[in-house]
Amino acid sequence: MLLILFAFAVMGLFVPIRYGNRFAFISSLIVFAYSLYLFLTFPISAEYQYVADYSWVQSLGIHFKVGIDGISILLVMLTTFLTPLIIFSVRKSEPRPRAFYSLILFMEMALIGVFVSMDGFLFYIFWEIALIPIYFICLLWGGKDRVKITLKFFIYTIAGSLFMLVALIYLYLHTPAQHSFDISALYAAGKSLDPHAQSILFWFFFLAFGIKMPVFPLHTWQPDTYTDAPTQGTMMLSGIMLKMGIYGLIRWMIPMLPQGLAQNAECMLWLAVAGIIYAGIIAFTQKDMKRLFAYSSIAHVGLIAAGIFAFNGQGLQGGIIQMLSHGINVVGLFFIIDIIQSRTGTRNIPSLGGIRLKAPYLATVFAIIMLGAIALPLTDGFPGEFLLISGVFKFNNIAGAVAGFTIIIGAVYMLRTYQNSMLGETSVETDNFTDLTMTEKTVLIPIVIMVILIGVWPNLFLKVSEPAIMKLLSGI
């Protein structure tokens, strides 16, 4: 069943030249419709659904094994929901060749693959494949320093992945004879190791996932890459790709190496909290809007990581719902930046202002998404941050308090950005600002709807992932 999904994504590679955009949009919509169908009919249970298992490399115990549980269905939904929007957000005035669209579809395939793999080797393959399209998207359509920055990004992330590969092989060799990469076999193998070995492997995995997320201090590739990537690339990276890292933590690293977590949880938690504060402070001083949101993204991810390392029901649930809302918010925000930049030619906050007078729609949409990012109650950020902070608090009071405090920093710089760009007098750059076009509305309205939907009715999503989370927790 899931193979149909892959087939669609692969088909995107053979788009007719002229209708590249439309074809990609429609095929991604079909994939979305399919995953929506899966979501709506998804039974609330802790077991994997729609498992497909084919032998791939028989002699090495590698299987093509995919399946969906409550955690992965949400991420698959997120991916398939955002991809059509990202494709649609390409502006008509900047035509992209079909290679661009097929790379995005290819990437969507790899991302979905990451979220549904139930075989360690398969997971690794998808994990790496996802890197290639985004590398080319950034390299071919990025900003002026793209060569250096994308190469740094690529080598950085692959460095982490290779260490993960070593760790995976190590675990694989500790599975019983006739080794296997099956997820349950790897879980068992990881748990059987002594705490010291687990701790070392934990760090290996952490390198891969921590770089991808990115967690302080492994984040140095991120602001540059986000800033220089084309808007769609940034959306892909921040909206979906960094969820790969978080998903990896939840699905692979922690269940496999519970002792490793137990030994390092404190350290990890403080790293994450340090990252929140650090990124918050740096974001505070940014003048470039895109960079500001890149740093704010590090802060948000830091909080998610903290919640996950706390490893209790609230933390994990919060992490998952926050992944969804962060993905949605950040895609919306980066698109708004793109709109502002294409109209005014600048992303520099001080030279903006008064956009609300010229473009009330944009200002309203921006406000809603921004409030979501600040985590105001009834927006999508709230349930996630609430659960995350209570999860962290349960684990360590002080860390919880510090993490809670950082929300205020976030609110301050976000609101200040809003104030300086939307309110006040118009500047030379914003004098001729026009409001949202039909296309832009089509992209932003679903995002706004989701922002409010998750905020008002988080249980719609929480209840799907709950049994799977409980199973994870009880497995340790």
Add this chain to the structure above:
Amino acid sequence: MNTLLILSALGVIALFAEIFRFRKGLFPLILLGLAAAFIFTANQYNHPHVFFGMMNFDNYAVIFSCSILVIAFLWFMMAKNYFLQETSVTDHFSLILFSLVGAVVMVSFSNLTMLFLGIEILSVSVYVLAASDKSNVMSNESGFKYFLMGSFATGFLLFGITLIYGVTGSFDLATIHTQLTTTNEKGLVLAGILLLLVGLSFKSSLAPFHFWAPDVYEGAPTTVTTYMATVVKTAAFAAFFRLFSTCFTAAGNWSDILWWMVVLTLFIGNVSAVRQKSLKRLLAYSSVAHAGYIAIAIVSMSATSASAIFYYTLTYSISSITAFTILFIVSRYKGSKDISAFEGMSKANPLLAFAMTVAMLSLAGIPPTAGFFAKYYVFLTAINHGNTLLVLLAVIAALIGIYYYFRVIIAMYFKPEQQLVPIQVGPLHRTVLIITTVLTLLLGLFPNLVLGWI
């Protein structure tokens, strides 16, 4: 044995072609002959055949012979122009065919004299071929250098064989193995093994015996370089592994020494490649680096080593043929072998650029290409054997590798194009590129296709 007969006969026919004036028909004839040799060899699979105790055509030999024949087939298709332009075409044909005979002997020997003969048959032909661009000083230098250094290495090899013979009283691999377990002459044995190690490391360009490789690779005609990087390397490693796995598993701690050589090779190869301007020299250093990865499987001698080496050499050769073919096409067209000659290729020749990208990704070891699985398999073998530290070092070396392979990709996709005129690619080259690119992806996705054989 049939393989050897067919190849030798082809070589002799090629020599006579000049006299009887059928040069035109020679090329298809050789392709047919190679195909026939392949079929005869493949037929011997699971029918081990010992030839007077000198050669043993077991499955290992059959598989490696097949792989060498396939690579040689692709190579002939790639290198046809080389034979068209030069004056003494038929000599080249026969030299290559004779060197193939040497390669087949190298993968199927069961006696040290045959190993020596195989290496010599292979090497002497390649010495001449390296210098075959007679009017080019670089090519002459390359041939001369290769010959001088190669003779030294042969000397070491021979000396090593003598010492081993002195201790065990036999050239036969099985006898040596049994004798070595009981002998008291540990020192002599170790000296012999080390001398053999030096000789074979030279042939497979392991540091610190790799110094000839960059110069020779760069100076030799591109087609001959391709041949050295693919067929010669495959044969050298197959022989290396066959010798050490059958004779010396129980003797001496040579694997510690090889361990250090591997680390040295990985870093010298990868780090030196970073700064190269010329793609040909870059590929030469990368070939040194890849020798390091392959040798990891020899250091970690275990049940999966043979198939790891087989898979690695095969996929490395296939990707190398892609890379060298494109280099050959581009350098003939633009008169430059530098990376800068590739700038803007994605606009002018998108398919060529795609093939090159796949080859580079494969050499860099990035999924879903075959190069990834090859590295993975080698790493798996090594960790299984307890060489985790070596794998970690190899991972770091691989990261350096990614940097320079991506320089080529970046040049193709990023730099503004100098010439928008697409390069014309001949039908034969096109076929080769399609086959190798498809194989690279196919073997990466379905390694099972070849893995189960050995």
